[in-house]
Amino acid sequence: MSVIAKGKTRDIRELKNIAGNVRINILHMLTKAGSGHTGGSLSAVDVAVAIYFSKMAFDPKNPLWEKRDRFIMSKGHAAPLIYAIMAEAGYFPKETIETLRKIESPLQGHPCCRTLPGIEVSTGSLGQGLSVANGMALGLKLDDNPARVYCIMGDGEIQEGQIWEAAMTAAHYKIDNICGVVDNNGLQIDGPVEKVMGIEPIHDKWASFGWHVIDIDGHNMEEILAALNESESVKGKPSVIIANTTKGKGVSFFENKVEYHGVAPSQEEFEKAVKEINND
Amino acid sequence: MTETLHNPVLPGPGQDTEKKLKATRDAYGEALLELGKKRSDIVALDADLSGSTKTCKFAKAFPDRFFNMGIAEQDMIGTAAGLALTGKVPFASTFAVFETGRAWDQIRLTVCYSNTNVKLVATHGGITVGEDGASHQALEDIALMRALPNMNVIVPADAAETTSVINAIADYKGPVYVRLGRAKIPYVMPDDYKFTLGKAFVFHIGKDANIIAAGIMVDIAKKAAEILSKEGIDTGVINMSTIKPLDEETVLSAAGSSGFIVTAEEHSIIGGLGGAVCELLSERCPVRVKRVGMKDIFGCSGSPDELLKYHGITVENLIKEVKTSLKK
Ligand SMILES: Cc1ncc(C[n+]2csc(CCOP(=O)(O)OP(=O)(O)O)c2C)c(N)n1
Ligand SMILES: [Mg+2]
Numbered sequence: 001m002s003v004i005a006k007g008k009t010r011d012i013r014e015l016k017n018i019a020g021n022v023r024i025n026i027l028h029m030l031t032k033a034g035s036g037h038t039g040g041s042l043s044a045v046d047v048a049v050a051i052y053f054s055k056m057a058f059d060p061k062n063p064l065w066e067k068r069d070r071f072i073m074s075k076g077h078a079a080p081l082i083y084a085i086m087a088e089a090g091y092f093p094k095e096t097i098e099t100l101r102k103i104e105s106p107l108q109g110h111p112c113c114r115t116l117p118g119i120e121v122s123t124g125s126l127g128q129g130l131s132v133a134n135g136m137a138l139g140l141k142l143d144d145n146p147a148r149v150y151c152i153m154g155d156g157e158i159q160e161g162q163i164w165e166a167a168m169t170a171a172h173y174k175i176d177n178i179c180g181v182v183d184n185n186g187l188q189i190d191g192p193v194e195k196v197m198g199i200e201p202i203h204d205k206w207a208s209f210g211w212h213v214i215d216i217d218g219h220n221m222e223e224i225l226a227a228l229n230e231s232e233s234v235k236g237k238p239s240v241i242i243a244n245t246t247k248g249k250g251v252s253f254f255e256n257k258v259e260y261h262g263v264a265p266s267q268e269e270f271e272k273a274v275k276e277i278n279n280d
Numbered sequence: 281m282t283e284t285l286h287n288p289v290l291p292g293p294g295q296d297t298e299k300k301l302k303a304t305r306d307a308y309g310e311a312l313l314e315l316g317k318k319r320s321d322i323v324a325l326d327a328d329l330s331g332s333t334k335t336c337k338f339a340k341a342f343p344d345r346f347f348n349m350g351i352a353e354q355d356m357i358g359t360a361a362g363l364a365l366t367g368k369v370p371f372a373s374t375f376a377v378f379e380t381g382r383a384w385d386q387i388r389l390t391v392c393y394s395n396t397n398v399k400l401v402a403t404h405g406g407i408t409v410g411e412d413g414a415s416h417q418a419l420e421d422i423a424l425m426r427a428l429p430n431m432n433v434i435v436p437a438d439a440a441e442t443t444s445v446i447n448a449i450a451d452y453k454g455p456v457y458v459r460l461g462r463a464k465i466p467y468v469m470p471d472d473y474k475f476t477l478g479k480a481f482v483f484h485i486g487k488d489a490n491i492i493a494a495g496i497m498v499d500i501a502k503k504a505a506e507i508l509s510k511e512g513i514d515t516g517v518i519n520m521s522t523i524k525p526l527d528e529e530t531v532l533s534a535a536g537s538s539g540f541i542v543t544a545e546e547h548s549i550i551g552g553l554g555g556a557v558c559e560l561l562s563e564r565c566p567v568r569v570k571r572v573g574m575k576d577i578f579g580c581s582g583s584p585d586e587l588l589k590y591h592g593i594t595v596e597n598l599i600k601e602v603k604t605s606l607k608k
Contacts, residue, residue, distance in 0.1 A: 113395075121362070127354075131355045131357070131386075138362070142323070162354040165352035
């Protein structure tokens with residue numbers, strides 16, 4: 001039987017350390033690849049690290065372990081984030097991250113469940129992850145499996161109609177073994193979310209769709225852990241965490257820069273960034 | 281509103297019609313219910329059309345394993361993929377237009393690319409949808425599904441074959457698209473026939489012409505071939521119920537025998553069965569192919585049999601097509 005190797009870390013300092021490593025590995029693989037999504041990978045680091053290392057049960061040596069908690073990166077362009085976490089957790093050797101986006105690599109430009117066990121479902125076309133998460137959560141309930149399903153969405157991504165179809169479904173079927181996260185970094189490709197296609201009031205929208213909504217500073221580990229605990233305690237309805245974040249978080253010259261959505265760091269930028277993260 | 285095809289699909293005058301007619305969707309509803317009784321891993325989803333797709337039977341018997349997703353086809357496909365990822369065998373149904381068109385990107389990403397064990401069983405394929413008109417008549421669904429890697433595409437020819445197909449795909453692991461119809465149609469397959477994925481059923485291989493058909497066209501093709509053969513034109517008929525993966529050996533042997541192939545489908549002549557046959561033959565055995573089907577146009581309202589006539593999907597027209605093509 002599988003036991004969780006690294007999960008259930010409650011120590012804030014350790015989680016922050018992991019988050020720092022994950023940020024460096026994201027930048028490292030993006031720099032090596034020469035392309036990919038920097039801003040949206042960095043903004044969701046703290047929430048994703050907390051989910052994986054303090055909440056989820058999983059076994060890197062047995063990625064399909066039945067009792068595992070499930071994680072879906074619905075905003076699939078944040079693939080470097082999930083890869084950095086998986087490397088940190090021991091799903092594959094750290095060197096593998098250097099193959100990101102290269103021919104025959106298990107680390108496809110967007111997550112692929114057929115090439116990389118541990119990825120639950122392939123993503124990359126935005127708006128689809130929450131539906132799959134619902135399906136998994138319903139399937140787990142049918143089997144009386146107590147596992148939970150986590151799903152990270154982008155704030156731009158929730159402009160997709162399918163997200164709101166899925167939001168209705170989760171409330172209608174009282175899917176309380178799901179925890180959604182909106183990485184509310186305020187930016188999408190063409191500019192600020194509120195300018196491209198306003199999604200406010202986000203909190204009220206989810207609440208009116210029948211969700212328990214928790215607003216937090218998505219870079220404050222204490223708040224993140226408290227929110228994850230709260231979501232677990234809510235019964236009879238799904239929960240969503242609105243994680244207010246900064247796109248490009250951790251690297252001053254990437255922060256809040258719309259142009260760093262889909263641009264990889266140069267070698268020079270990478271070295272500067274690592275210094276900043278290490279000094280933090 | 282008539283749900284029966286009177287002409288030309290219906291058996292000739294004097295035959296015992298009612299007993300010999302059944303819609304493939306009705307067979308689906310019953311087969312799914314039976315599967316549900318046998319297997320607890322079978323689940324079903326629908327998008328507010330369970331009465332029409334006949335998943336209502338399963339829903340009534342197994343309310344805990346049935347998920348009505350409301351009018352939200354994209355969410356239905358994603359949810360089905362999620363259920364499959366926890367080991368369930370989801371059957372997701374709605375009309376063929378909405379199943380394949382509205383949710384194509386969802387099918388592409390979370391079913392085919394993710395290779396999840398989802399069964400897409402769509403009803404109301406083709407123009408025999410009838411009076412609802414073009415918005416509801418799927419004529420491109422096979423093309424849409426056929427283009428996706430990992431997808432299997434099946435069009436049963438009658439109710440009995442549908443039952444056999446539903447049982448077969450429940451045991452198969454991977455994405456499948458099954459196209460069913462609304463109208464009551466005759467039984468065409470032999471009593472002892474059992475469907476095998478990827479295997480065509482050969483009624484006869486002709487020396488002069490061979491009609492490769494799917495769905496309701498199998499019955500029409502059989503009737504046309506009978507008349508043609510009486511007139512001395514040895515015409516074969518093949519039920520190509522699996523359009524993907526195509527039974528290449530059977531197509532090649534038919535082409536080799538007659539040097540001339542007719543394809544017949546209740547679908548656009550672009551990208552469906554005709555397209556699949558042409559793709560194969562142009563590479564492996566270039567012979568002339570006449571594609572009978574919808575000629576790159578939308579359907580319209582009318583009764584199913586009126587529409588078949590209007591669009592030249594009839595026994596008479598099939599005979600004419602074979603004869604004129606043979607003269608060329
Ligand atoms: C269906 C779909 N449309 C468009 C895109 C292209 N795209 C990739 S990322 C992105 C912006 C995403 O913004 P957001 O969800 O806010 O993500 P984040 O800011 O966290 O990077 C777009 C439009 C896509 N991947 N999928
Ligand atoms: Mg954003």
